[in-house]
Amino acid sequence: MEQQVKDDIQRVFQLQKKQQKALRASTAEQRIEKLQRFLDSVIANEEEIIEAIRKDVRKPYHEVKKAEIEGTKKAIRDNMNNLEQWMAPKEVGSSLSPDANGILMYEPKGMTLILGPWNYPFMLTMAPLAASLAAGNSAIVKLSDFTMNTSNIAAKVIRDAFDEKEVAIFEGEVEVATELLDQPFDHIFFTGSTNVGKIVMTAAAKHLASVTLELGGKSPTIIDSEYDLMDAAKKIAVGKFVNAGQTCIAPDYLFIKKDVQDRFAGMLQTIVNAGFMEDDHNPDRSKFTQIVNDRNFNRVKDLFDDAIEKGAEVVFGGVFDASDRTISPTVLKNVTPDMKIMQEEIFAPILPMMNYENIDEVIDYVNDRDKPLALYVFSHNQDLIDNVLQHTTSGNAAINDVVVHFSDVNLPFGGVNTSGIGSYHGVYGFKEFSHEKGVFIQAAK
DSSP: OOHHHHHHHHHHHHHHHTTHHHHHTOOHHHHHHHHHHHHHHHHHTHHHHHHHHHHHSOOOHHHHIIIIIIHHHHHHHHHHHHHHHHHSOEEOOOSSOTTOEEEEEEEEOOEEEEEOOSSSTTHHHHHHHHHHHHTTOEEEEEOOTTOHHHHHHHHHHHHHHOOTTTEEEOOSSHHHHHHHHTSOOSEEEEESOHHHHHHHHHHHHHHTOEEEEEOOOOOEEEEOTTSOHHHHHHHHHHHHHGGGGOOTTSOOEEEEOHHHHHHHHHHHHHHHHHHHBOTTSSBOTTTSOOOSOHHHHHHHHHHHHHHHHTTOEEEEOOOEETTTTEEOOEEEESOOTTSGGGTSOOOSSEEEEEEOSSHHHHHHHHHTSOOOSEEEEEOSOHHHHHHHHHHOOOSEEEESOSSGGGGOTTSOEEOOBTTEEOEESHHHHHHHTEEEEEEEEOOOO
């Protein structure tokens, strides 16, 4: 990395540091004005953003517009619409004296660093930025070096909207992220893999910075055989195969009774053929996303080959095209826990099916492994649902649907332990980027 980049990082860091007093005193009106500038810049550059994302990874236009553009605008607007209420001090009374009072004040954490991922590179960087700005912080942003075209347009969006003393962006490879992590930020927000999350947390520990780590994991999906299999198939097809399975909360593997698995898989194949495939049963490149790079393509191929060698069977799919990094939507059966595909997050359009006899087997299986980012149950049996929810741990859970909880701003979104630390969305994002300060007020004598 050039010395000039290091010098720029340190210069901008010091510039933002000088703004902290003014930022702490900023009003809701001032923060909303800043968010409006942000929103205006996103809208002004909308088509260029979509084009850049599609240059980095082949994705359908409508998927990019819905997830990356509409998702970002929704996050910014939600902060604008609710900020005044969120910022207001909250009275909590006092347990010590009826004459005393306690209030909660929300003050900015200060200097924030936001490190974005490659799978939804724009929205998963800009939504946390909106929360940071709503809370009154300054921010330095870096997108993934896997998506440099998106990084370029994100830089334009940010520079059109903000002075670098408010928000700055740095582009480049891992050395730039390393230099940023050397700075004594007050809070670091990272979205990405668990392994890199550990590196981020280690760097944060040097300065005792607080962290939000939005990571991943193997999100299990459980289907009760009494549930409407077609409804489950429709929802799982979207959650698993949109973005070619490169979604942190995509169903990673399936638990299903053996006597209904073939019927379910047949329904799933019908939906996949209609939604993602051409008449010759190859993926329709205009409707189906490619894998982000050769390294991930080869990683997934290795997981698949290992599963086949150990006895897994392809129900449908299983076609790998290395020429443009496309993997056909794939379902596997006869999958066992010793296969590598069951030991790491797949992050690709391959869905392994595991069989179970009773729900306690599933609960034990999930609890014997790292805590997932999401867990899904399709069932009308409330006792079964309660049993799963009460006896497993996951960042979030959804009943009779998958993935959609991410878009519900009334719910906190985040992981637990290896799947993440902290949460955001809605008021939870505002609080994540704020210090909740308790103030005790004694009655004057």
